[in-house]
Amino acid sequence: MSVITDRRTVANDRNPLPVSLKQARLPRWTPPVLALVAAGAGCGIGLAAGLDSTVQWGLIAVLLFIAGTFVLSAAVEGGRQAKDRLATSLVWVAFLLAVVPLASLLWETVARGSKVLDGYFLSHSMGTLPDAMPGGGIYHAIIGTLEQVGLATLIAAPVGLLTAIYLVEYGRGRLARAVTFFVDVMTGIPSIVAGLFVLSVWILILGFGPSGFAGSMALAILMMPVVVRSTEEMLKLVPNELREASLALGVPKWRTILKVVLPTSIGGITTGVMLAIARITGETAPVLLLVWGAKTINNNPFEDAQQSLPLYVFQQWQQGSEASYDRAWAAALVLIAFVMILNLVARGIARWKAPKHAGR
Amino acid sequence: MAKRIDVSGLSAYYGGHKAIDDISMTIEPRTVTAFIGPSGCGKSTFLRTLNRMHEVTPGGRVEGKVLLDDENLYGTGVDPVAVRRTVGMVFQRPNPFPTMSIFDNVAAGLRLNGSYKKSELKDIVEKSLKGANLWNEVKDRLNKPGSGLSGGQQQRLCIARAIAVEPQVLLMDEPCSALDPISTLAIEDLIGELKERFTIVIVTHNMQQAARVSDRTAFFNLAAVGQPGKLIEIDETERIFSNPSVQATEDYISGRFG
Numbered sequence: 001m002s003v004i005t006d007r008r009t010v011a012n013d014r015n016p017l018p019v020s021l022k023q024a025r026l027p028r029w030t031p032p033v034l035a036l037v038a039a040g041a042g043c044g045i046g047l048a049a050g051l052d053s054t055v056q057w058g059l060i061a062v063l064l065f066i067a068g069t070f071v072l073s074a075a076v077e078g079g080r081q082a083k084d085r086l087a088t089s090l091v092w093v094a095f096l097l098a099v100v101p102l103a104s105l106l107w108e109t110v111a112r113g114s115k116v117l118d119g120y121f122l123s124h125s126m127g128t129l130p131d132a133m134p135g136g137g138i139y140h141a142i143i144g145t146l147e148q149v150g151l152a153t154l155i156a157a158p159v160g161l162l163t164a165i166y167l168v169e170y171g172r173g174r175l176a177r178a179v180t181f182f183v184d185v186m187t188g189i190p191s192i193v194a195g196l197f198v199l200s201v202w203i204l205i206l207g208f209g210p211s212g213f214a215g216s217m218a219l220a221i222l223m224m225p226v227v228v229r230s231t232e233e234m235l236k237l238v239p240n241e242l243r244e245a246s247l248a249l250g251v252p253k254w255r256t257i258l259k260v261v262l263p264t265s266i267g268g269i270t271t272g273v274m275l276a277i278a279r280i281t282g283e284t285a286p287v288l289l290l291v292w293g294a295k296t297i298n299n300n301p302f303e304d305a306q307q308s309l310p311l312y313v314f315q316q317w318q319q320g321s322e323a324s325y326d327r328a329w330a331a332a333l334v335l336i337a338f339v340m341i342l343n344l345v346a347r348g349i350a351r352w353k354a355p356k357h358a359g360r
Numbered sequence: 361m362a363k364r365i366d367v368s369g370l371s372a373y374y375g376g377h378k379a380i381d382d383i384s385m386t387i388e389p390r391t392v393t394a395f396i397g398p399s400g401c402g403k404s405t406f407l408r409t410l411n412r413m414h415e416v417t418p419g420g421r422v423e424g425k426v427l428l429d430d431e432n433l434y435g436t437g438v439d440p441v442a443v444r445r446t447v448g449m450v451f452q453r454p455n456p457f458p459t460m461s462i463f464d465n466v467a468a469g470l471r472l473n474g475s476y477k478k479s480e481l482k483d484i485v486e487k488s489l490k491g492a493n494l495w496n497e498v499k500d501r502l503n504k505p506g507s508g509l510s511g512g513q514q515q516r517l518c519i520a521r522a523i524a525v526e527p528q529v530l531l532m533d534e535p536c537s538a539l540d541p542i543s544t545l546a547i548e549d550l551i552g553e554l555k556e557r558f559t560i561v562i563v564t565h566n567m568q569q570a571a572r573v574s575d576r577t578a579f580f581n582l583a584a585v586g587q588p589g590k591l592i593e594i595d596e597t598e599r600i601f602s603n604p605s606v607q608a609t610e611d612y613i614s615g616r617f618g
Contacts, residue, residue, distance in 0.1 A: 255472050
């Protein structure tokens with residue numbers, strides 16, 4: 001038997017036991033009020049000193065807030081609480097730093113994009129409209145994006161899913177390690193490289209023309225590792241006990257995977273696939289190389305150039321006229337909405353399919 | 361429908377590590393045999409070799425013979441899936457399938473193995489749940505998820521699931537260690553009823569339980585940590601607990617172990 005050492009804090013001269021268990025506490029409303037005061041002071045100092053950048057005002061306010069809480073808390077509550085408050089305010093500041101750009105991006109896109117976004121814009125293509133003229137729409141780009149992303153998902157989702165099942169359920173030894181390694185490498189492939197790869201094989205060597213399908217192949221290359229990774233994580237979360245329970249009932253391994261493992265993790269797997277779709281929807285570079293972009297509606301993804309939403313945004317921005325700027329913002333808004341809807345659907349499915357624990 | 365198990369010269373390995381060494385024993389049909397012994401002595405590993413679940417663990421490997429009546433489970437051409445249909449298993453922690461209802465959990469073994477008519481399934485599910493003494497508690501909520509039951513009910517659900525496929529032998533790996541005394545009592549009563557139909561092998565850390573439920577008891581021990589576990593003796597439960605033939609057994613049972 002080893003000697004058990006008592007690691008609890010022992011009262012001594014340096015660390016006396018508190019006389020009372022009660023302690024002075026700042027009231028609950030202190031941090032928000034302090035934040036308001038700091039914001040006001042930041043603006044005041046900024047105005048008085050004649051700083052023109054509002055970022056500087058914000059920084060002053062943030063520093064005042066952090067220092068203010070720390071000092072006030074140290075005076076009233078003591079050192080340990082002050083450190084706690086310091087950490088809390090740092091976390092809040094970090095959170096705000098992350099949220100401010102996101103909110104401003106959304107605001108900007110909605111404000112500028114809603115100018116020309118209407119039914120006409122969604123249901124018409126650019127046709128022969130000159131770029132500097134107002135009017136036109138993104139119907140051809142929506143069709144292109146849906147077809148290219150759909151085809152890419154049809155290729156990448158089954159391959160990714162099966163790869164992940166192999167890695168988690170069957171993979172042992174060298175082959176599995178090699179697959180894992182290459183999936184990791186693929187995760188890091190820049191989208192332009194995937195585009196160039198398909199360009200050289202499909203268009204330059206095999207001699208096919210640009211098409212939505214060529215773009216889909218590059219998008220599938222980008223999507224596959226994401227699907228493999230997320231599915232792998234989800235399958236690993238399925239407790240081994242469930243697999244053993246099924247095997248012990250005399251169920252073959254493949255049926256165990258199909259009927260027990262996959263249903264248990266289907267919510268997470270769907271979320272992963274949806275997020276992978278959202279990721280490739282915004283890819284521009286491979287589409288630029290392989291689909292080329294078009295001004296008219298092309299419903300056939302296997303022949304001739306097509307348009308896609310991110311490429312449309314890029315091309316309209318390049319035109320540089322007032323009207324094309326408006327169209328670029330509106331298309332960007334549609335793209336963001338599309339990705340957001342995908343995310344919401346993914347969350348909905350995850351919640352709906354999650355294993356149910358309640359229901360007593 | 362119960363079968364005799366005849367083990368001879370069985371050793372099991374995890375990769376290079378030998379977990380149990382050269383075990384031989386006979387288990388008679390329609391009896392309850394309890395395995396007792398300190399942690400790590402290979403009771404569970406041995407149990408898992410009896411329905412070829414040991415090899416599911418990566419690196420798991422077995423040498424020796426396990427005869428079920430006269431058929432060697434480890435003979436050439438034996439399908440482990442068929443073995444597991446004949447020798448069912450109940451695990452330490454209740455593990456109902458979380459995506460399935462109570463009904464589907466019991467029907468799982470049948471459904472996943474072949475096609476049955478709805479009415480056939482209903483009969484088998486009812487029979488199995490009655491066999492596991494759970495029918496009266498769940499008959500009004502067969503469509504609710506199995507994970508909503510209490511721990512003891514979940515474990516009886518797992519037993520119902522295991523007996524629904526009509527195995528010949530039922531292996532139980534510490535089936536009561538996660539349960540409270542009342543649920544434990546329910547399961548022990550159930551074991552007494554099930555032994556009319558099945559050959560039952562149970563691993564337990566609870567010696568009173570072994571004394572209460574089993575006809576024969578096997579004591580396993582290991583020489584030192586890292587050494588393979590060995591079968592010390594197997595005998596009538598009464599003899600093991602009153603007058604064992606090996607000193608180590610008596611030491612373990614009377615708490616003078618180690």
